[in-house]
Amino acid sequence: AQKVTQAQTEISVVEKEDVTLDCVYETRDTTYYLFWYKQPPSGELVFLIRRNSFDEQNEISGRYSWNFQKSTSSFNFTITASQVVDSAVYFCALSEDYYGQNFVFGPGTRLSVLP
Amino acid sequence: NAGVTQTPKFQVLKTGQSMTLQCAQDMNHEYMSWYRQDPGMGLRLIHYSVGAGITDQGEVPNGYNVSRSTTEDFPLRLLSAAPSQTSVYFCASSYRGPGRHEQYFGPGTRLTVT
Numbered sequence: 438a439q440k441v442t443q444a445q446t447e448i449s450v451v452e453k454e455d456v457t458l459d460c461v462y463e464t465r466d467t468t469y470y471l472f473w474y475k476q477p478p479s480g481e482l483v484f485l486i487r488r489n490s491f492d493e494q495n496e497i498s499g500r501y502s503w504n505f506q507k508s509t510s511s512f513n514f515t516i517t518a519s520q521v522v523d524s525a526v527y528f529c530a531l532s533e534d535y536y537g538q539n540f541v542f543g544p545g546t547r548l549s550v551l552p
Numbered sequence: 553n554a555g556v557t558q559t560p561k562f563q564v565l566k567t568g569q570s571m572t573l574q575c576a577q578d579m580n581h582e583y584m585s586w587y588r589q590d591p592g593m594g595l596r597l598i599h600y601s602v603g604a605g606i607t608d609q610g611e612v613p614n615g616y617n618v619s620r621s622t623t624e625d626f627p628l629r630l631l632s633a634a635p636s637q638t639s640v641y642f643c644a645s646s647y648r649g650p651g652r653h654e655q656y657f658g659p660g661t662r663l664t665v666t
Contacts, residue, residue, distance in 0.1 A: 441594075468650075470650070470653070472654060474657075480640070480659065480660055481657065481659050481660070482642060482644075484654045484655070484656065487653075489650070528594060528595070532653065539597065539610070540585075540595075540655060542587075542594035542595040542596075543594055544592055544594045545592075545594055
């Protein structure tokens with residue numbers, strides 16, 4: 438069965454520090470999809486990125502970057518030069534289904550960026 | 553586009569009462585789903601639908617019913633509310649098919665059952 442682990446329950450950093458959020462997944466499928474979502478204090482869930490299992494290229498979007506490593510079943514998320522607005526709960530999710538059904542979410546990591 | 557909308561935003565029920573949480577999307581997405589979010593447990597899938605007239609159970613379906621008569625709407629019904637159903641409920645929608653099936657979420661409904 439598919440499973441997502443986010444071992445870091447809470448992280449606190451000071452503004453401008455870099456921070457990495459860990460995500461480890463389990464799946465028996467060779468084709469799967471990984472996602473990151475952000476949940477700011479206002480409560481909505483914001484889609485950040487999707488990564489397919491056959492594309493191990495790392496991705497950078499501004500201060501955000503993602504490191505996908507199939508060898509360690511990890512899909513880690515790094516925020517460079519963190520800002521107070523990055524304070525949120527971040528969820529990693531896995532979808533095995535070809536049609537994109539049945540997401541499994543990790544428990545989330547609460548990131549607090551202090552000024 | 554309004555995206556995914558949910559009503560109500562907040563609701564308090566007494567044990568045994570019934571209610572329907574409304575969800576609508578205007579993106580013509582085939583796939584819709586309901587999740588509940590509880591502290592420390594992430595989001596857990598309750599029910600989902602891959603199109604009008606088709607629904608199926610997720611990880612935690614007990615105590616909830618759904619139907620999908622149109623592409624746009626996917627209501628969640630609590631038949632007899634229990635305190636264990638106190639949670640934040642999110643509706644989501646997406647296209648089906650690889651490469652574009654990230655889910656887009658509504659703003660959530662905070663439900664308290666006393």
